[in-house]
Amino acid sequence: DIQMTQSPSSVSASVGDRVTITCRASQGISRWLAWYQQKPGKAPKLLIYVASTLQSGVPSRFGGSGSGTDFTLTISSLQPEDFATYYCQQANSFPHTFGQGTRLEIK
């Protein structure tokens, strides 16, 4: 199975900050990576797929990059509604594993 490792596990930041979350795959997954946002008590929401394609309706301050084993999610200017937990997920092969999550908290 492909293991997905996110870092950091948690991060504190302020409104307006630029934040980067990384996701590393245990083996190459080309660009078959998605990012999700989850708020407490809610279902996850798709942000980005195929590493860098923004899902319809997602603000342009979210961006994704990477290929192979190393990927990043960047939020260019944090807004109050962005404080949540973020997960990466590989879609290269079954089982479609997730990272452990990165909790983004208000500083």
Next chain:
Amino acid sequence: EVQLLESGGDLVQPGGSLRLSCAASGFTFSSYAMGWVRQAPGKGLEWVSTVSSSGFSTDYADSVKGRFTISRDNSKNTLYLEMNSLRADDTAVYYCTKDESGLSWDYWGQGTLVTVSS
């Protein structure tokens, strides 16, 4: 508007069985693979199973293989997850998901809680 509405979650004893359903609307159900993802209390996301658009092809996480069965009824726009031999570590919110061409899950239901406890 795409909607996925799960039902069937409940409190069940270890070793028991449960069937989850997911009623889909707002898209051509028979054209998309569908799946289940679960989240144990306070934990991360875990993919459980995926079924192809036709229903003929299925995949399972090792943790549920042999105990869970995913299926679908395209005439009823409904996805199912039959869960047998339930264990305490199956306790989780189970989400129904729409698979966007194998690239990601672009729509999620609100989730249904399964609690396995005596």
